[in-house]
Amino acid sequence: MSSLRNAVPRPAHKERSQPQVRKRFGLLEKHKDYVIRAKAYHQKEDIKKKLKQKAAFKNPDEFYFKMINSKTVDGVHRPKEEINKYSAEELMIMKTQDIGYVFQKWQSEKNKIDKLTASLQCTEEQPSRRHVYFAEDREEARELELQAKNKTDISAMHIPKDIKKKMDRSYRDLEARKSRAKDLEKLYMDMSMQKELQKKGRKRKLREDEILNPNGKPVYKWKADRKR
Incomplete structure (x- = not known):
């Protein structure tokens, strides 16, 4: 019987609408509307309860900087x-000190690169002993030249492994220092430009067609002021 009861289509039960006499009071609240309103009400009550508890247990000596x-x-x-608690002159002095520090680090890297390059050149140089041979004809001269070349290759092959490792490490260090010096140079140039732009005086940014050798960087031109 239950299967037959489910097989028969049932009419959809619709909620009644607001009677015509009570139309002036607005829409009649349905059950789903009541559920939404009840959830919102209880949620607000829970928030109020938590805030009251926080206020009751608050430390009167509590302090944080947003106060x-x-x-x-x-x-x-x-x-x-x-x-800004610093004046324009104080900011200029601080920026000058920062530029001086970057310039000092840049010069330090350049000096280290020069010393490392010189030491590697001294390591790679062969002994400066030169022997002069006199040949009677061209064939003997070619043979002497070939012998001298073979001696040079043999001497280069007998470099100890520990020295080779040190040389490779030095070359890697040299490349890293060159990259670091290049970054410091770019940073120094940018900071110098920002410092110059903060100075007084009328200036304008040149267009690309006005720059002789454009390299992608902005170029400014200051108007000449007459000295009094």
Whole structure:
């Protein structure tokens, strides 16, 4: 019987609408609308309860910096505007010190590169002993030249392994220092340009067609001021 009861189509039960007499009171609340309203109400009550507990157990000596670094505007906390405590002259002095430090590191890297390059050249150089041979004809001269070349190759083959490892390590160190020096040079040039742009005076950025040797970097031109 239950199977027959389920097989027969049943009419859909619809919720009643607001009677015509009560139309002025708005839409009639359905059960699903009540469920949504009840959930929202209980959620707000839980939040209020938690906030009351936090306020009850709050430490009166508690302090954090947002108490003085923010303010309430229309009920919304917003950070206060930061006021620069340094003057333009002080900022210029600090930027000059930073540029001097970068320049010092750049020069230090260049000196280390020069010393390392000189030491590697001294290691690679062969002994400066030169023997002069006199040949009677061209064939004997070619034979002497071939013998001298073979002696040079043999001497190069007998370099100890520990020296080869040190030389390879030195070459890798040299390449790393060259890359570091290049980055420091670029940083020094950029900082110098920023420092010059902060100075007083009228200036303008040149267009690409006005630059003789364009390299992708901006170029500025200052207007000449008449000295009084």
